[in-house]
Structure formats: C-alpha cells, structure tokens
Amino acid sequence: MIRAWTRWLLTHGLPRTYLRFSAHRGDPLGQIATGEDRLLGSSPYIEQIRRRGRIPRMSGVHVTADYELCRLILRDRRFGVVSPDHRALPKPIRWMLTKTDLGLPNLGEPPSMLVTDPPDHTRFRRVVGQAFGPKAITMLEERIGEVADELVERLKSNPRPNLISDFAAQLPVTVIAEILGLPADMHSTLLKWGDSGAPLLERGLPWATYRHAVEDLVEVRQYFDRYLDGLTAEPRDDVLSMLVTSEDLTRREQMANAALLLDAGFLTTVNMLGNGIVLLTNHPNQLELFAADPGLWSNAVEEILRYDGPVRMTGRVANCDVDIADQHIASGSLVLLSLAGANHDPAVFPDPEQFDVTRDNAAEHLGFGSGIHGCLGARLARSEGAIGLRALFERYPDLSLNGPPIPHPLRNLHAYRSMPATLGAR
Template identity: 80%
Template sequence: MFTRAWIRWLLLHGLLRSYLLWSARRGDPLGQIAFGQDRLLGSSRYIEEIRQRGRIPRMSGAWVTADHELCRLILRDRRFGVVSPNHPAMPKLLRWVLAKTDPGLPNLGEPPSMLVTDPPDHTRYRRLVRQVFSPKAIATLEERVVEVTDDLLERLESKPRPDLIGDFSAQLPVAIIAEVLGLPADMHSTLLKWGDTGAPLLERGLTWTTYRHAIEDLAEVKRYFDHHFDELTAEPGDDVLSMLVTGGELTRREQVANAALLLDAGFLTTVNMLGNGIALLTSHPEQLDLLAAQPELWPGAVEEILRYDCPVRMTGRLANCDVDIADQHIKSGSLVLLSLAGANHDPAVFPDPERFDVTRANAAEHVSFSGGIHSCLGARLARMEGAVSLRALFERYPDLRLDGPPIPYPLINLHAYRSMPAKLPAG
C-alpha cells in the first residue's frame, strides 16, 4: 500500500513539484510563486505577468489566461474537458500506472468525483443531487441558517479571544451541510478535520507528507461512508445521501466519492469566503459603514468579496480537440490554465479592479464559482449563508476587530485562513 501511494504521489505531485522548483530557479513566474515569498496564483504580480504577455500566452508549458471573457468562454466550451488522470490526453503509460495504483479513495481531485468528471458520467452524478441546491431548496434553509448563526454569535460572547474561523466561519456551513446530508451533529468536528486535510488534494505539487496525511484521512472517510451507505441501503431517509442510494444509478464507489464532494462543496467554499470576507471588511471600515447604513447591500457585498478575493485562484482545462481561440492555435491535449483571480480583476470588466467596493454594480459577474456544467453546486447556498451570517456578525459586533494578522493556509491555489483571532467588544 505504501509503495503504491508513493508512486501515485510521484506521478501526480512529485514530478510536477520538481519541475516547478527547476523552473523557479530559471526565473519562470509560476515556479517562483510556488517556491517564493508570494505564494498565491492570484497575486497581482503573477496576474500582471500574464496580462503583459497577451490574452492567452504560453507559460510554464501551458496556455494561461487572466482574461475574463476567455475564462468564461473556456469554462463553458465543451471542446475543453476537466483535468483528470483519466483524460484521453494523458499518456497511456501514466493512465495505466495510475489505474494500477488507484486505492479507491474518495479523492475530490480524482474520478469519480463529479468535480473532475465530464459527461456522460458527470451528468448522471449531478442530476441526482441538483434539486437539493435549487433556489427553492436554498430558500427553505434560510431560516435554519439564521438560527445557527444566532446560536454561534451567542457562544462567541463567552470567548475572550475567539477564533473567527474555528468558532464561527467553519461552524455555520458544516452544521448546515451536515443536516442537508443527514449526518449527525456529533460528526461536525470530524467533518471539519476531513475537510482540512483533504482540501490540499485540489492542488498539484504537494509534498509527500501533505499527500500522505490527506489519503490517510480519505481512508477514514471511505470507511465511514461505506458503513453509512450500508445503513441507508437497508433504511433510506429523505436526505441527499439517501437520494444517491435510491437513485439506483451509482456504484458504491461513485456514491462515496460524490458524498465526500457534496460534503466539501457544501462547506469548504463558504468557510473560506466568510474568512476572506471578515478580513476584507475589517480592513475596510468605510465599507462596513455603508453596509450598516444600507443593509440591503449585503448580497452585493458577498459578490464583491468573492470577486475581490476568490477562494480558488486558478483552475485548468484540457483541450479535447484542436481549438483556435484569441488568435492562438491550441492543440488537442494541451493544458489551459484559467486565472479566476485574474479574470475577477480584469479592468476591461471591473473598473478600478483593485478597489474593494460593496456597491460595485457588476460584482456578480465574477467567475469564483467556475462556470458551465462544472459551476459550483453549492454556490447558491454559499451566497445565502454569506449574506445572512456576515450581516448578523457585524450587526451584533459593530466594533469587531482582528487581534493580530490572520493566519493563512500555506497553499498556492486555495486562498483561505486557518485562524483569525479577534476582539469582540459588546455590541
């Protein structure tokens, strides 16, 4: 088992990590970000480097774009597929070795997770669960979100130095998605631990230690959901996971993989959005003053938070065929990297993009939730949770201040905070 895991890490992460280190020494911007001080793919330096080279230049062995129009186009274009170890563009030998070393774990970044699966399989998976995240379904959850938020804010009063990530931003979305999936409340801390170690698997170039810890937790996730689906098969309920069982279309592995995805899609993005939002709003008190005077602006403020500081900085696509786009000929099998952070700061779409403005009229045109058939399933839920909980937090504690700089996750593509100590004067 150890040898297979190490070979899999080497092929999916280790070789890329070595390449990025080599390219950093040669002055390549992507490599320098991976191993330098400025470690975010959404950094203004990296985005500017892309823009200076054109709308979709060739960099680091891939096509890269920070152009809003091109990102939206490619995300919706069926001539491009998700980056997956199973994609036909991958070398046959690589696909063979990966198939032989596949541990069958519910890895978010590998099939049969719908995140990295194209039609027709993706269509089967999404059809079974999309109604749970429909506008009507989200509207019915809003009252519960208000209740959970109020309870969390009450608890904060007893904490002299609360952590706004661990004590608030993480607790709300995990409580809501656990209820939607039919998982017990005593699982919340375990679910958060699984999300914490599993999130890095959405990146590439991980260290062996990070990868090993993540797959160890995935083995625990698999054991839990295997047992849970056995129980649901015998006695299904009216929750989402029961739908995966009673739908009759999925194998057990597909059930477990997409249960893990629904869990993480239901809270990871929201945790990161809330943390990023608190950091932005506390550092822009004039924007908080606007929201206090005009609370109807809160939904737009959430869109601006997502635009200005999106949790996922970049995504990728593989060309399924030869494609001519923006005066470039992209050959079949080529990797195209889409800078979501760059698209969200495209001055052609968002005037003065480096200005954080909760009144920005077109903030919702951001691409932070991806687009096309792979747009984030939990986007509506995240938006609603953000508007409800951030408004309640700052109305309850209008003088909220951070107690020192927040501590970010040491990741390249995912921008989020691990901890955010705060001071909460009585409000």
Template identity: 50%
Template sequence: MKSWIRWAVLHGLPRRYLTMRARDGEPLPQILMGSGAEQDPYPFGDRIREQGRLVRTSITWVTADHEVCRKILRDKNFGVSTPDTLELPRPLLRLVRATDLKLANPIEPPSMLMVDPPQHTRYRKLVAQEFTPRAIGRLHDRIVEVTDELLAGLAARRNADLIEDFAKRLPVAIICEILGVPKEEQDYMLELGHAGAPLLDVGISWRAFSRAIAALRASEEFIEGHVARLRVDPGDNILSELAVSGILTMPELKATAALIAGAGFETTVNLLGNGMVALHEHPDQLDLLRAEPDRWPGAIEEILRFGSPVQLTARTALCDTEIVGHPIARSESVTLLLGAANRDPAVFADPGAFDVTRANAREHLSFSSGVHSCLGASLARMEGAVALSALYERFPELRLAGTPERRGLVNLRGYQRIPAAPGLPAVRRTV
C-alpha cells in the same frame, strides 16, 4: 509504496520541475508553488496578463483574461483535466493507473468534478434538486438559527478565532444536514474535509499527500458506514434518496458524497474568512454596510471577486481548436487563473479596490461557469450574507486581536486562523 509512486508521478516530478521554473522567475510556476504568491498571487496574474490574453508557457497554456476564462469554461471543445485527457506518456499513465488507490477522491473520477458530459450530466441531475432556489430558500431559517447559536457562543468569549469558532461551524452544520450526518459527527467531517484540501494543489509534498490520503481513507470508511445506516433508516436528505434508490454504484455514491461534503463548506469557509479580513482592512466599506444593510448581497459578490476562494482550475482540449487566435492541439491543457481573471481591468474598473457598491461584481468567476459551475453557489451566497451581516450587527465593537494566518494552500485561498476580540454584543436581533 503504491501511494508513494502515485505521489511521485502526480506531484513529486511536477514539484521538482515547477520549483526550478519558479526560481527562473516564471510567474505560473511561482503561483503554483506559492513562491511569494501565497500572500498575494495577483501581481503574478498581472504579469501573465501583460504577456497576452492566452500565453504558452514551458508547462501549459495559461490565461488571466476574464473573457478567455469564461469562454473556455463554456466551450464544449474543452473538458476536465485528468491523466487520461492529458495523454501522459504511456509509462507514466500506466503507473497512474496501476497505483489507483480506489478512494472516494473529489478530484478524481468518478467525482462529478472530474468527469465530462454525459457522465457529469447524469450525476448533476441526481443532486441538483437539493440546490434549486426553492430548496435553498427552505434552508434560510435554519442558516439564521445556526448563525445565532454560533454568535451566542462568541458572546461568551473575550477572545475568539473567527475561523474555528464561526466560519467553519456554519457551513459544516448545513452540509451535514443536507447529507443526513448527525450533529455529533460534524467535527469529524470538518476535520476530514480540511485534511484533504491540499490535493487541489499541484506539486504538494509527500508529507501533505500522505496526510490527505489518510484522511480520504478515513472519510471513505465513514461514508460507507453512514450510507449503510441510511439504507436501514433513511432520512429526509439527498444522500438517503441516493442510497436507497441504488441508482449509483457504491464508488459513485461515495465520490458524490465526498464532493458535496468538501465543496459544501470549503468555499464558504474561505468566503467568510476572506470577507472578514477585507472588511477589517476597509472599515469605510463596513461602515457603509452597517448604514445600508440591504447592500449585503452585493457585498458578498465583491468579496468573492476580490478574494476568490478558489484561485484556479484547468481544462484540456478534447479536439484541435482555437482560442483568441491561438491554435490549441488536442490534449493540451489551459490553466485558468480565476482569481486573477476576477481582477481583469478590462472587466472590473480599478480591480484592486474593494468596493461593495461595485455594480458588476457578480460577473466574477469564483463559482466557475458552464456545465461545471458550482452547484452550491446560491447556498454559499446565502450563508455568506446571513453570517456576515449578523456577525457585524451583533458585535459592533468586533476587532481583530492579531494577524490573520493564511491556510498555506494555493488553490483554496483563505485563512486558517483569524484571532478576534468580539467585544460586547448588541441587543439580540429578532428574525
């Protein structure tokens, strides 16, 4: 009953209202509810941008403007959006607090994703050492090794699913090593992470919510057991250091581990899947990369811009403030359409074109900006460049063997399945 009440307040009531507004043709509710936006959300973002740089809707403020998004993400007058910062009506806020499930949820405090400085600063400093350029650089050889192992597995298949057999496997292997999770438990970690992904959407169904909560409970039990093992037998990984040091409370430690695990592979899985489909649909760009492989790092930036793995986020005004001439009152929220901002024609020429030579592709907001910029951005970029360049080098005859299937999520935009026929592999590359 507690879970159902929580769903009703956080998702059920918003779902009913958003569905009505979507039927009335409002673009933001259409995006949030996937009303025609699941396959292509960008025309809806264009409609919002045509209304102004910052638009007041029946729900919230919204922007698809690149400059406005970046400004708000970096503005200390804005913080993360939670029931407390939004100042929900007292009866609803009391229900939210009374139904707190006390789970290690990456999208609820004390997750680093959902707290502001100074609490956020404290958490981030504790894990930042694992994601410095030097630390990421040390992972390069391991990323190459895992990639080659996965490609060897593809070579033995006449038909494959590039998501299940490749895109999922690389990032989960690397993030599990960062967290000290044994190889035999990687599949379980992957399953739990994907099951909780719908919680980043707004107005999800009770069925999706209940499945996600069940996954969070299982994940919490796993993390507690894993932390207990690391305290007895610590390894050379960030979670061992945090577990042994005792610097974090158990709820903080579980939330940090859950966030690293989920964020560590969700973005990269979508990056790889979106990239493979974009290159399939633009063979001239793939031919260019094969002829000039030094362009792969730039191509990863264009993939991130063209098909942002994370489509939106929200910020709440911490005080009365003003953005591009619009007064924003304390506790009012702004929905930032990151994917649409990445196609802002004021910043990116011919934004609907996929161009791996685009000079300013790195200006995308797919990794957010400001204090909440993605800690693992460098890792995701490296995994993307290594994995995709190796895939197309190893399998020059790679082709899709069916229509790619979307995940059916709004915020984490990617593919559930990409059927493919790898073809005969080229001579194994040397590293």
C-alpha cells in the same frame, strides 16, 4: 503504501520538481504553483501573465487571466476537466495511474463530479442538482439564520475568539451536515477530514501531506461505507439518501460524490467568510454602508468573491485542436484559468483593486466557475455568506482582528488558518 507513494510521485512528486524548477527560472506560473505568490488577483505574477498576452504558453501549458477567455473556456464543450489521468499525459503514466488507483473518495479524482466529463457528469449532477437549487436553499435560509445567530452568540463567552475555528468553519459544516443528514457529533471529525483532504485539489504536494490525506481518506471510506449501507436499508429525507437510492449510480460513484458534497460544502465557504471578515474589517467605510441599506449584504458577498474569492485557479484540457485569441491550442493541451486574475480584469471590473460592496457588476465574477461544472452549491454559499456575515457584524460592530490573520499554506485556495479577534464593546 507503495501504491500510494507511486501515485504521489506521478501526480505530485514529478510536477512538484518541474514547477519548482520553473519557479526558480522566474516563471510566474511556477511561482504561483509553488506558493511563492501569496498575493491576490492583483498580484504582480498575475500581472506578468496578463502582460505576456491573453492566453500565453508558460511552463509548458497555456494560462489565462483574461475574464472573457476564462468564461469562454469554462463554457466550451471542446474542453474537458483535468483529472489526474488527463489526456495531456503520456500513455505509460496514464497506465501507471490506472494501476495505482487507490479506490478512495478523493475529491480531485473521478468519479467525483468535479473531475468527470459528460455523460457521467450529467448523470451525477442530475441526482443531487435539485437539492441545491433556489427553491431548496430559500427554504433553508431560516435555519442558516438560526445557526449563525447561535454561533455569534456563543462567541461572546470567549474574550479572544478565533473567527475561523469558532465561527467561519462552524457555520458551513453545521449546514452541510444537516443537508446531507450527517449527525452533529461528527462535525469535528468532518472538519479534520476536510482539512487533510483540501490539499488534494492542488498539484505538487509534498509526500507527507499526501500520505496524511490518504490515511484520512481510508477513514472516510470506512465511515461512508457503513453509513451508506445503513441508508440503503432505511433511506431518509436527505441528500445522501437521494444518492444511495438513485439506481443510476454505483456505490463508488455514490461515495465519491458524497465526499465531494461534504468537503465542497464547507471548505470554500469557510474561506469566503474568513476572507470577507478580513476585507470588511480593513474597509470600515464599506461596513458603514450596511446600516443604511442591509440589503447590500448580498452584493457584498459577490464583491468578496470577486475581490478575494477562495478558489484562485482551475484548469481544462482541450479535447480537440482549438484556435482561441490567435493561439493554437493543440488537442490534449492543458489550459490553466486564473479565476482570481479574471475577477480583477480591468476590462470587465473598472478599478478592480477597489473593494466596493456597491459595485454594479460584482455578481459577474467567476469565483464559482461557470458552465456545466459551475459551482453546484453557489446558491447555498451566497446565503451562508450574506446571513453569516450580517449576523456577525450586526452583533459586533466594533469587531477587530488581533493582528494579521495566519494564512493557510494551501496555494490554490486563498484562505486563513487562524484569525484571532476582539469582539468590541457590544
């Protein structure tokens, strides 16, 4: 555990102290990072960032809530991803990070493709890309519909269901487990691992949270080690078999990306469904529009992702000196991109605080990121959102929430932990 503690100190403990200090001094970025800001893209903190310029420097890093700049930087190969040992860190800290590598399938550390730059990133993404492409997902839609209908029907037996644990979490975990080929009796364990692993995408975690995540990652590694060995001996027709049969990937790379696909496959989708349920129950006038035009569900999912997408922020590191919007960004500098801010940028989305499922350009949101790291599962998530929310609201048009849902303590993912509801008359 000493190695884990040292690693925690370097990747979370020290940033935590610094960000708390910044927050205390009134720095909006520190306040967002330490969770004092619980609001959406419209929050006063994001407005403060916007007021300071298009890409101001705050708490020692550049930050932008400007749509064009976020999109530009996400697509600009002069910027790379932020891995824990990114170039902005002093050399001794990077050395210590190499020495404390825990060898666990942590989705926020290389070789997870999310935090790996080309050429390795290209190699990883090529192996699984097709399995999440339009053709593959269209073929899955019937199955997504069956799973959604079953879950919606099962809610009836519970007079006071929790729409997160009984519905929003179940749909994506069932679908991604089937895509990966993992057995149905693993669902509750996968959800537990997802719950403890999600915070690893944040910075500044308390030691207890980090230690719990690491303990669960040891279980994940043991499970996948055995499971991938079995698949190597007898590959099947699923995505994990694609990973293990690829001669291009080492076992560690296979495992890290298997764990990433699993977690990314449900963590954010749960929250898109949850956030969508809150928005739609709070906007009954919007719900009425679907009766006349059920085709609107797809656009509604885009508007949910724009208005209250689960992933609020991402970051990039400049690989060289870059001049952008009259700012000089020195090589090695960190740039934080507020996706929530970009999605509420009035220059792109007129009247951005209006939740409007008919919005023409809702699909231009950056809720799935953009560029080479743009969400691999975007197509799948969109289908799960449209099919799942439609099934729920068509079956229970009088659905209502029993008071405000309980927010998740995660800072970068905007999410609800619990959502007790009443299903209504039908």
